[in-house]
Amino acid sequence: MAIVPQTFEETMRVSRAVVASGLAPSALVGKLEGDAAAAAVAVAIMSGAELGLKPMVSLRSFTVINGKPALYGDGLINVVRMSGKVTYLRTGCDEVNGKLIGFCEAKRSDTGEDKRVEFSQDDAVRAGLWQTEAVVTKWNKWDKKNEQKPNDSPWYRFPKRMLAWRAAGYCLRELFGDVLGGIRDEFEAREIADADEMRDVTPTSESRPTPPKPPKPPTPPSAKTIEAEPAKEDAGEDQFDLGGYLEEIETALGSAADEASVEEIWNDFDAPATLESEGHADMIDAAFSIKTRRLAQLHPMNGG
Secondary structure, eight states: OOOOOOHHHHHHHHHHHHHTTTTTTTTHHTTOOOOHHHHHHHHHHHHHHTTTHHHHHHHHHHHETTTEEOHHHHHHHHHHHHTTOOOEEEEEEEEETTTEEEEEEETTTTTTTEEEEEEEEHHHHHTOOOOSSEEEEETTTTTTTEEEEEOHHHHHHHHHHHHHHHHHHHHHHHHSHHHTOOOOOOOHHHHHHHOOOOOOOOOTTTTOOOOOOOOOOOOOOOOSSSOOOOOOOOTOOOOHHHHHHHHHHHHOOOOOOOOHHHHHHHHHHHHHHHHHHTTGGGHHHHHHHHHHHHHHHHHHGOOO
């Protein structure tokens, strides 16, 4: 007889034994270890218990996709059959006019309701599921690049089974919603997870275009005009624009409303150090004269 845990502690003991024995499905535990892996096994066992499945059957029927339990295609059918509420349940795939059509038909024994659902090749094409290429391009989220790989999609390898299982998923969830409790089949859950996964498409610094520089504001009228030295031609480097730099200082200081603001802006430009490093130490006094002129405009007594 199957060992069926009755409490959470018993479930965890069974789960630890499953992990320690190496019987935990890799699709379920992934890279988890220790109690983290045992917790994943426990969730699968408890999810299966709600559907009437014994612990080891749950481990063979359940997987976890994007943090949510899902049943393999045959597990979905198995749960419905074990419910005792089925008069008949048939799945298959027909070929009509050269196109495949998967179907599922079932009937409830308690209410007499019956249903037939079809999922065709055309439906799969419209849903973006149909696969015909032997080699596909896949996004490698670890290396952040596209790679050419053999197509291992079940829609390419087992198209008839996938059409039948997709029809069964729709049919059984509608007809036996009380039995399945909203559990999806593995492939539909995986497709939803893939659709929800976001990929960063922000261009890299190499491919991102350089935004244009904003135009310089007009120079306010002043008592003294400072002419810039003629720029020296040098194709290899950007030349320091002395006139533009002094104009920026004058424009910025012109927006200052008090002496404190003047000092703050002046310190930000650090004109003496900048002019000296750019080989224009002789223009430091000119920069100071711009500051002195602005202070005099704010308070005439500062003018000397």
